[in-house]
Amino acid sequence: xxxxxxxxxxxxxxxxxxxxxxxxxxxxxxxxxxxxxxxxxxxxxxxxxxxxxxxxxxxxxxxxxxxxxxxxxxxxxxxxxxxxxxxxxxxxxxxxxxxxxxxxxxxxxxxxxx
Amino acid sequence: xxxxxxxxxxxxxxxxxxxxxxxxxxxxxxxxxxxxxxxxxxxxxxxxxxxxxxxxxxxxxxxxxxxxxxxxxxxxxxxxxxxxxxxxxxxxxxxxxxxxxxxxxxxxxxxxxxxxxx
Numbered sequence: 001x002x003x004x005x006x007x008x009x010x011x012x013x014x015x016x017x018x019x020x021x022x023x024x025x026x027x028x029x030x031x032x033x034x035x036x037x038x039x040x041x042x043x044x045x046x047x048x049x050x051x052x053x054x055x056x057x058x059x060x061x062x063x064x065x066x067x068x069x070x071x072x073x074x075x076x077x078x079x080x081x082x083x084x085x086x087x088x089x090x091x092x093x094x095x096x097x098x099x100x101x102x103x104x105x106x107x108x109x110x111x112x113x114x
Numbered sequence: 115x116x117x118x119x120x121x122x123x124x125x126x127x128x129x130x131x132x133x134x135x136x137x138x139x140x141x142x143x144x145x146x147x148x149x150x151x152x153x154x155x156x157x158x159x160x161x162x163x164x165x166x167x168x169x170x171x172x173x174x175x176x177x178x179x180x181x182x183x184x185x186x187x188x189x190x191x192x193x194x195x196x197x198x199x200x201x202x203x204x205x206x207x208x209x210x211x212x213x214x215x216x217x218x219x220x221x222x223x224x225x226x227x228x229x230x231x232x
Contacts, residue, residue, distance in 0.1 A: 033219060035220070042225065043207070043225060043226040044223060044224070044225040045207065045209075045223035046223075047116075047220055047221075050219060050220050052219075091157065091158070100146055100163050100211070101163070102209075102221055104158050105157065106156070
């Protein structure tokens with residue numbers, strides 16, 4: 001079965017705190033892609049990152065960083081020095097290689113308070 | 115790059131009418147477009163996958179005759195909700211996947227259309 005679990009339904013932090021959003025996935029495929037999307041209150045899903053299963057290097061983009069560990073089937077997302085504008089729902093998603101589909105997690109709602 | 119638009123952004127209609135939602139890839143060509151439905155505080159539910167020039171593939175439980183999808187060109191897909199009823203009220207989001215240039219591995223999403231059926 002293919003599945004994405006985001007166990008944290010909602011997280012609240014105060015500005016400038018670091019926060020990590022967890023994502024655990026299940027798949028029997030050896031080749032797949034993992035994604036993170038941000039959905040602000042406006043509703044549009046914003047693409048943040050794509051990672052293929054053969055690339056376990058961590059990635060940093062500004063205040064964002066991602067930790068991909070195949071051994072634990074996790075693809076966690078950390079926001080450093082969070083800002084109010086980071087408040088949104090964040091979705092982790094899995095796409096097996098030979099399929100068009102995205103399998104979404106249930107999302108984590110992040111609220112950053114000033 | 116990789117901008118997807120949707121029109122309208124919101125629509126209110128009477129029960130029994132049909133509503134058409136357009137999804138356009140503005141700066142890239144998309145052989146495949148996807149239609150999702152999202153209920154408040156829930157994840158996205160894939161409704162159907164549409165490929166340019168061919169019939170859409172619907173997910174289990176999605177009524178083909180209720181949700182008509184047309185992917186007439188490499189930049190346009192439409193979703194028509196026929197004979198809409200209040201239970202069809204939802205947030206509909208489309209996405210597009212490009213042909214080449216790295217865009218073929220990622221779905222880029224439109225801003226969504228909020229449908230309210232009275």
